[in-house]
Amino acid sequence: MTDLTLPDVAAQFTHHTVPLDWVGMCGIALPLMFHAQQVRGSADAGVSLDCGEARGIHMSRLYLALEVFEHQALNPALIRQVLQRFLDSHADMSASAYLRLRFEVMVKRQALISPLAGWKAYPVTLTARLHAEVFHVELNVEVSYSSTCPCSAALARQLIQQQFLQDFENRSLAHEDVLAWLGSAKGVIATPHSQRSFAQLEVRLQDEVSELPIEALIDQAEAALGTAVQTAVKREDEQAFALANGQNLMFCEDAVRRLNLALKTLPWLSAFNLRVTHAESLHAHDAVARSSWNWQGKRAPM
The missing domain is CATH 3.10.270.10 (Urate Oxidase;)
Incomplete structure (x- = not known):
């Protein structure tokens, strides 16, 4: 009977035994649970490829490990669990695991x-x-x-002072006059x-x-x-x-x-x-x- 086992090309050895710092995926669409609400996020997931003889990593294993974020609250313990799963699924290949999540936090402000x-x-x-x-x-x-x-504010104040001197030079002032001037357009002749x-x-x-x-x-x-x-x-x-x-x-x-x-x-x-x-x-x-x-x-x- 013909062997129909699917080939695993990534598991084949490479002739170039060069370890790699990071291999993975970027921009994975991903729902995240934060403060009991599901938010739209994206993920970059990867591991180091320290075994230089390995041709590549198993990216699908990283992808599947991210599924827990859909239903479990986002916290450091869960993140560490996912990273450990990255490494466990790449035993003898990878020593470091990486994860980057991007999302927005919505906060209601008074x-x-x-x-x-x-x-x-x-x-x-x-x-x-x-x-x-x-x-x-x-x-x-x-x-x-x-x-x-601050510089613009100081310059604006100086212009207001100059306008005040121009409008009220050699005049005696009543409280009502100053108050009216401050409330007029001349009182705010310049703004920072x-x-x-x-x-x-x-x-x-x-x-x-x-x-x-x-x-x-x-x-x-x-x-x-x-x-x-x-x-x-x-x-x-x-x-x-x-x-x-x-x-x-x-x-x-x-x-x-x-x-x-x-x-x-x-x-x-x-x-x-x-x-x-x-x-x-x-x-x-x-x-x-x-x-x-x-x-x-x-x-x-x-």
Whole structure:
């Protein structure tokens, strides 16, 4: 009888015995369970190919190991379980397993003053590695906020002073006159420029962390910055936001320093790498600053 066993070409030996750092798949569509809700995600999954004589890995085994994310809550223990399954299915071939998950966390945010509320989406990238029983989980979260330029604010104040002198030079002033002038168009003859800005928070979790503290990280960052972008607002909220911007003038250097100090207080972090981008409204380019703490290895400045 003819042998109809399907050939396994990947299991054949190669003539080029070169180990490979990473082999796997990128951009796998994947549902994830986070906070009892299913979210749309994507995964990059791979292992090292340390056996140089092996031609390739068994990618389908990695793919099938990801199925647990559809029904089980996303947490470090589950991620480690999946990575261990990667290695178990490639015994004698691979010593390291890697996983990167991309998804969005939806958080409902209250308006500053009014009872309105709305949803914000925060992009999240989770990266995990397992090698020789050493397991690391890193989170990369993007937070958007408003930044008002301190230099522009000072220049605007000077113009307002000059206009005040021009309108009231050699005149005695009553309280009502000043109040009316401040409420007129001349009282705000110049305004400082501000822009939507972005903070990339790349953090490494302590080994004993049992949950993914994504919302706690976002809350800490937004509190430090003071001007997180809003969702549904009324006029009183917009006025409160204008006040917050006026009281939180910052260059990109100021913003990244605030985040550095704030994140160092979080006990479940072991390291972080920060990048803030102010998408300039004055210039046609962005202003960028970076800062890190306990991060091993040098990173490129951009």
